[in-house]
Structures are given as C-alpha cells and as structure tokens.
Amino acid sequence: MMTRHLLGAALAACLVLPVAARADTAATAGRSAAETWDKTYNSGDMDALVTLYAPDALVIPKGAAISGPSEIKTFFSGLKAKGFDDHRITVQSARETGDVLVLSGRWEMNGPGEGGARKKFEGNWINVMERRPDGWRTVLHTWN
Incomplete structure (x- = not known):
C-alpha cells in the first residue's frame, strides 16, 4: 500500500514539475524582456528599442496600429520627446x-499633466513575443 502511494506521488511530481519549470522559465524570460524594454526606452535609445521587436511587429496604441521598425521608432521617439519617461x-x-511567449501585466510612466505638472499614467499591458534565432522578439505590443 505504501509503495503504491509513493509511486503515485512520484508520478504526480513528474507530471507537475515540467509544467512548473516551463512556467518559471516563461516568467523569468518575461521579466527579463520587460526590464530590458524599460531600461532601453528610459535611456532614450530608440535604435536599440526597435531591435526588441520583430521586423513585422505590430504595436497597437490608442488610435491606429503601427508596424515596422521605422513607425515603431517614430512613435516611441515622439512619446519620449513629449516628456513621457520613467516607464515601468x-x-x-x-x-x-x-516559440510563443504571452505576457500580461501593468505598465506605468510619468508624463506631462495639466499646468506643466508631472502626472502618472498607468494601465494594462500585453506583449506577445516569438522566439527567433537571435532571441525573443515582440510581435504584438498593446496597452490601455
């Protein structure tokens, strides 16, 4: 009877551990990607920022969707130039x-408010990444 329980527990562990390991790996990769994005945007290096996206990536801000390195660089450069910073x-x-990593969470950043005061902006965030030969690259990025 004891052997049967031990075998059952061992089998359960074998089934659960790979799932837990994948979840941990995904969470680590997701946190790393988010930290890299924040650091790169906050530094103002928009040339480096666009390398975090796949060439055919789609970014969907409020309004019309944008795609491609040039449009993505122009969009985020514009935000930075308007004073939106301290992204997290x-x-x-x-x-x-x-080869797909789906991330969700919260974003926040500071930007210009009424009368020149600084204002905190925040909302929900979704990022879909694809494993490419050179690492994870964002293929879809949206927020509200």
Missing part, C-alpha cells in the same frame, strides 16, 4: 507555448 512594466502573467 510589472509582469503579472507569462505563458510560453512552443
């Missing part, structure tokens, strides 16, 4: 399926 992403969920 908090990854709350990470799910890896094959």
Whole structure:
C-alpha cells in the first residue's frame, strides 16, 4: 500500500514539475524582456528599442496600429520627446507555448499633466513575443 502511494506521488511530481519549470522559465524570460524594454526606452535609445521587436511587429496604441521598425521608432521617439519617461512594466502573467511567449501585466510612466505638472499614467499591458534565432522578439505590443 505504501509503495503504491509513493509511486503515485512520484508520478504526480513528474507530471507537475515540467509544467512548473516551463512556467518559471516563461516568467523569468518575461521579466527579463520587460526590464530590458524599460531600461532601453528610459535611456532614450530608440535604435536599440526597435531591435526588441520583430521586423513585422505590430504595436497597437490608442488610435491606429503601427508596424515596422521605422513607425515603431517614430512613435516611441515622439512619446519620449513629449516628456513621457520613467516607464515601468510589472509582469503579472507569462505563458510560453512552443516559440510563443504571452505576457500580461501593468505598465506605468510619468508624463506631462495639466499646468506643466508631472502626472502618472498607468494601465494594462500585453506583449506577445516569438522566439527567433537571435532571441525573443515582440510581435504584438498593446496597452490601455
């Protein structure tokens, strides 16, 4: 009877551990990607920022979607030039399926408010990444 329980526990552990390991790997990759994005945007290096995206990536801000390195660089350069900075992403969920990593969480940044005062902006964030030969690259980035 004891052997049967031990075998059952061992089998359960074998089934659960790979899932837990994948979840941990996805969460680590997601946090790393978010930290790199924040650091790169906050530094103002928009040439480096666009390398975090796949060449055919889609960014969907409020309004019309944009795609491609040139449009993505122009969009984020414009935000930075208007005084939006101190960007911070908090990854709350990470799910890896094959070569796709789906991340969600919260974002926040500071920007110009009424009368020249600084204002905190924040909302929900979703990032879909694809594993490419040179690492994870964002293929879809949106927020509200």
